Amino acid sequence: MKELVRTNDMVLVSAVGALLDGASIKHLVFDQNMSVLEGSVGVLPRRVLVADDDLIAARRLLTEAGLAHELRPDGG
Numbered sequence: 001m002k003e004l005v006r007t008n009d010m011v012l013v014s015a016v017g018a019l020l021d022g023a024s025i026k027h028l029v030f031d032q033n034m035s036v037l038e039g040s041v042g043v044l045p046r047r048v049l050v051a052d053d054d055l056i057a058a059r060r061l062l063t064e065a066g067l068a069h070e071l072r073p074d075g076g
Contacts, residue, residue, distance in 0.1 A: 001027065001049040004030050004058050009042045012070060013046050016062065025054045 004027070005016050013029060020027045030047040050058045059071055 002052055002055045003047050004050050004055070004062070004068075005070050006045045006072060007070065008045050009021040010046070012067075013048060016048050016067070016070075019061055019065055019067075020048075020050070020058060023057070025050055025058050025061070027054075027058070 005012070007013060013032070017027065017029065027048055027050045030049060031044055032046050062068065062071055
């Protein structure tokens, strides 16, 4: 798995997930339940990961959607 996006913005995590789902690219969101530890203040970033084989397609998809600035350098 490679990290595609890391952010505190839950709306962005949702949007990225919807784009990936729409393109049938499987993904995982890590650290989304960390709010229990942080007190729900959104301090800890969430990470969106995709399979190594899907990384190029996922990066292209997000770039075409205008989210290239959110991508992790070199795919994490």
